[in-house]
Amino acid sequence: MVKKTAMGMRRVVLAGLLALAALPAQAQERFITVASTTSTDQSGLFGHLLPAFKRDTGIDVRVVALGTGQALDVGRRGDADVVFVHDKPAEERFVAEGFGVARIQVMYNDFVVIGPKADPARIAGLKDVNEAFTRIQKAAAPFVSRGDNSGTHAAELRYWQSAKIDLASAKGAWYREVGQGMGPALNTASGMGAYILADRGTWLNFRNRGDLAILVEGDTQLFNQYGVILVNPARHPTVKQELGRSFIEWLVGPKGQATIADYKIGGEQLFFPNAETPRPRS
């Protein structure tokens, strides 16, 4: 009886291991893994884009939505075939270090400065993001920072710099780094009535707005460019380069670009395709 139990147990372990091995094999079809940002995923763009891509090519796209810094890191480790992110300097570094084949620009949208309707720093209607940031800092009004090395976080840090504010010394209780994605950061800002920098897409799709509203928009500095990069197959031989290339070609081709332009929330276009000719929104 004892022997039987041991054998039965071995069989269960074996079956478990087999099931484990079978799981990924089952899905070994035509799919690629794309490391992208929460802004493209949570704005609903992928939900609109990927079914169209699948119809045209039969390829499934598995999106892992992270901050730009983390998404590039997933690419660096070879865990994704394509990265689709929005932090140009970081993307160029990624390619220069040999982790990516080439950076190709795809589309842009813009950032907006969100804040409580009471607007203690009086920034509503400003057309200059530097001036807005200066007033927020002067008023020491609560400001929520992503603090997660994402594309939006990198942009925010650039605006403090261009506003000539040295965060290291200006930081105080008013500046709150949450170290989280756009959505959780917006939830925090909504809960404490704080200012925050957000991408327009995530904001438009965000439901828990509370007392927050867009206060500053339209500054050309708020332009937010997205780029797509094939992870270097020379570095990581497991990269599905053919499928990855078809995705990138489709994205920057007429079909992909038209599908991006089509995506609207409440009649408002969220992303502006600019694969060939960059034309910043003025």
Added chain:
Amino acid sequence: MAIFGDAFATALALLIGGDPQLFGIVSLSLQVSLAATLIAATIGLPIGAALALARFPGRQPIVVILNALMGLPPVVVGLVVYLLLSRAGPLGSLGLLFTPGAMIVAQTVLIAPILAALARQTLEDAWAEHCDQLRSLGATLLQSAATLLWDTRYALVTVVLAGFGRAAAEVGAVIIVGGNIAGVTRTMTTAIALETSKGDLGLALALGIVLLAVVLAVNAAASGLKNLSVRRYG
């Protein structure tokens, strides 16, 4: 506080409406957590039995470490499993990262110590009570372990359910190693985290209620089986 009422209504509508997407998420959650529980039980229960019955130098520190491992932070487990399964990691060639298999591995690592530690305590108590009797019958340690595992099976079902509950409820590990990919690795908990971050708190709460209902159903099934078996075999 209307949000709670609305969430209940949404949860009910989701459950009754039989939304196929939700069904997929629930069934993936169940598959992953049940598989992890099964594997963790086959690893953890024998380890618990060995520690309960065998006496060897260094046993006490191992028991203490095992008990401490019950408090493994899911995020840490997720991170370690991620680094191991990553293409750049030692097990990268398996290609398990961002698949349900990776989530099973993470949950197994998370709950195997819980099963082993709780089983160890249960079996040690039973051993203290029955060791003289078993010895007088001339049972070997292995035979005694098998007998005790069988005798304490109902207590062990509760132990296994505790492990299942922890597996089904955790989000930190599966979101890292699974990637929360729609239709592939999105479980109940990662879906709740996603809806929360989209600010759709009502839907997130409704999904939470659905998850509770699913866990409740699993526990009810286990308890039903136990009663049936008690009635039939005593």
